[in-house]
Amino acid sequence: MTTRVCIKKTLTSGNRRFNLDISFASSGYYTILSGPSGSGKSLTLRCIAGIETPDSGQIEIGERVLFDSEGRINVPVRERRVGYLFQDYALFPHLNVVENIGFGLKKLLRPLSGQDKVKIAELVEIFGFKEMADSLPRDLSGGQRQRVALARALVNHPSVLLLDEPFSALDHSLREKMRAELKAVQARFNIPVILISHEPADIRAFEGDIVEYSGKGAAHKNSSSGTGLFSISGYSTEASCQKIRH
């Protein structure tokens, strides 16, 4: 499955301007967005998820076009089927662990179907949440919160998992554990992962394609530090956008 992103977006706040001009294509399991803070990595993830709308460009995941400014395609967030792990996890504070995990399956005013309950129980089992099923997020540790957020993001079978600095809030020993957990999740659910990280340890651990952001928000060509199995592409914007258009 190839993920193609080629977007431009300008943000203005007061008299400050920020230009995001990024394009990359990645067919690996892992894509790592790396670079200084404020270079537009989070904004890129938000554009892929549909939370923000780019000014122009295209976003494709596999065969699905999520956004195309020329074709006037802008799939709403709820139909994009992306799993998004927010930096502070954004677990619903009023819902317990099981309700958080099952959130994406429940429809307003409708009880969960038996099938959905089985799905939730499965995730609870996989992640080992049985003992804390009734706990509220405020009673969980940082690592537990992140695992709940990960399980919640997986419940709708997303076609891509977007992780915004997933390990930055965790201490060292926990980071190792969570990297292993993420790898296990990726293998089990077989979905591509795009994650933001500054950590060399993450880049080593995930052997993915690396998209390097400069301070100005543009991406540069960079070779993969991994096995070389996955192609890395950091075309200039024009070339990449044309490539996407065919």
Next chain:
Amino acid sequence: MFNVIELSPLLITLKVAGLATCAALVAGTALAYALSHKSFPGRDWLDAFLTLPLVLPPTVLGYYIIVVMGRNGFIGRWLEQYFGISLMFTWQGAVIAASIVSLPMVIKSARAAFEGVSSDFENAARTLGQSETSVFFRVTLPLAWRGILAGAMLAFARAMGEFGATLMVAGDLPGRTQTLSLAIYDAVEAGNDTLSMQLVIFTSIVCIIMLVFSGRLLRTEY
């Protein structure tokens, strides 16, 4: 201690303030949601307009209500013509006056409560396949309801104490439109110290209770 005539201001007040609070709660929540979540031209002006009842003298509000709802007002004339009803000097008119004065209480509290809900929660719900209606009822409202309810309690206290606009719109008809605050005025004017004392203490106690409970609601839960 209370005979029927003396009890009627209480009942009228509860009826008027209760209905006015319900109206202000529904309209105020919807308006606060729009003000906090949508950006549209003239939002600041709408906000200022909706805050007016908080700062305008009640007599000015009463005048506006008479101009709009009175026999010659454009809504008043329409009501008279098609339904044969007039709101002037009725308890329903008092409800309208009270809901307009208490509306800003709900809007201010509800808007602060809505803005206190991190957009990450709402976006997380959207990435989990939820429609905007679902996001509102499953995330935004459950996280904001305490602030909204606190606003409704302040609105009730304000509606209960409404005097000026009510007097102009609904008059001071004992047993029909005479609310507590109007009854207190009459009792003091008539030199009925016992009655005015009773009504004043009752009103103060209800308002204290409302303030304590709305304060408790505003303490953060999570």
